Amino acid sequence: MSTLIIIDHPPYGSWDGREALDMAFSLAAFDQPVSLLFCGAGVNWLRKGQDAMKVQQKSIERNLAAAPIFGVEALLADSNACGRYGLAETDLLEHATITDFGPELTGRYDHVAFAG
Amino acid sequence: MSSSLPEQTKTPAPAGVFTLVITGAPYSSQAPQTALQFAHAVLAAGKRIDRVFLYGDGVHLASSLSTPPSDELNLSEAWSRFLTENAIPGVACIASALRRGLVDESEMQRYELSASNLRAPFEIGGLGEWVDSAASESRVLYFHKGG
Numbered sequence: 001m002s003t004l005i006i007i008d009h010p011p012y013g014s015w016d017g018r019e020a021l022d023m024a025f026s027l028a029a030f031d032q033p034v035s036l037l038f039c040g041a042g043v044n045w046l047r048k049g050q051d052a053m054k055v056q057q058k059s060i061e062r063n064l065a066a067a068p069i070f071g072v073e074a075l076l077a078d079s080n081a082c083g084r085y086g087l088a089e090t091d092l093l094e095h096a097t098i099t100d101f102g103p104e105l106t107g108r109y110d111h112v113a114f115a116g
Numbered sequence: 117m118s119s120s121l122p123e124q125t126k127t128p129a130p131a132g133v134f135t136l137v138i139t140g141a142p143y144s145s146q147a148p149q150t151a152l153q154f155a156h157a158v159l160a161a162g163k164r165i166d167r168v169f170l171y172g173d174g175v176h177l178a179s180s181l182s183t184p185p186s187d188e189l190n191l192s193e194a195w196s197r198f199l200t201e202n203a204i205p206g207v208a209c210i211a212s213a214l215r216r217g218l219v220d221e222s223e224m225q226r227y228e229l230s231a232s233n234l235r236a237p238f239e240i241g242g243l244g245e246w247v248d249s250a251a252s253e254s255r256v257l258y259f260h261k262g263g
Contacts, residue, residue, distance in 0.1 A: 001250065001251050003250060015172065015215070016139075016172060019139075019171065019172045019211075019212060022211065022243060023171075023243060023246070026242075026243035026244065026246070026247050027247055027250065030244065030247045030251070032247060032250065032251050111250055111256065113256070113258055114258065114260065116139030116140070116171065116172045116173070116174075116258070116260045116261065
């Protein structure tokens with residue numbers, strides 16, 4: 001039972017994305033295949049060099065860097081959204097991959113869920 | 117709605133079992149009320165709900181302290197009655213709940229808090245409960261805040 005969790009909120013503005021990340025880590029902890037897709041303003045989650053000190057939050061960059069270690073299969077970034085935010089693959093975290101977001105992608109998963 | 121669309125008569129849950137995940141808070145969003153109406157429809161259609169999982173802001177639904185005006189629907193009470201009458205487990209995610217000040221007696225003691233406020237029959241549980249449903253034949257539906 002493979003799952004794709006989609007995050008379309010920007011980082012730091014709410015806890016929805018962090019809690020979606022916890023969902024992905026939980027699936028991985030129980031050996032369930034899971035990938036994360038970032039689209040819309042959500043692609044900003046994958047930017048390199050984040051510093052969240054000024055908003056007194058933990059940087060999510062470290063959590064995402066650990067995702068492959070915890071068993072999250074892929075960190076996917078929607079190509080349209082990357083274009084809109086001027087992000088090339090070199091601007092993104094090491095394990096992130098730019099991909100096309102559409103039915104061909106979502107059809108590969110048994111279970112697709114958006115972050116809250 | 118286009119009149120050419122045929123009415124859907126088959127359940128989208130092949131096994132006839134649904135799991136409802138509510139992430140929108142009562143009174144800030146329509147999510148808990150829409151989910152409750154959907155839940156009634158599921159049972160009326162002879163299908164089953166294996167679990168209701170509260171996540172993120174949805175955990176506020178399990179508060180025993182929400183007291184809306186008497187001429188408004190008390191969503192926490194309505195949900196708790198529905199779960200009790202139909203013997204459906206209601207689980208609030210522990211991490212979401214503790215972050216938002218929703219605790220049962222054992223968490224109250226563990227963190228030496230002054231009160232607990234979890235409404236029966238809701239229980240506090242881990243994301244493993246949701247994983248259990250997601251990995252099963254159950255159809256998992258999410259009720260978000262929208263907008």
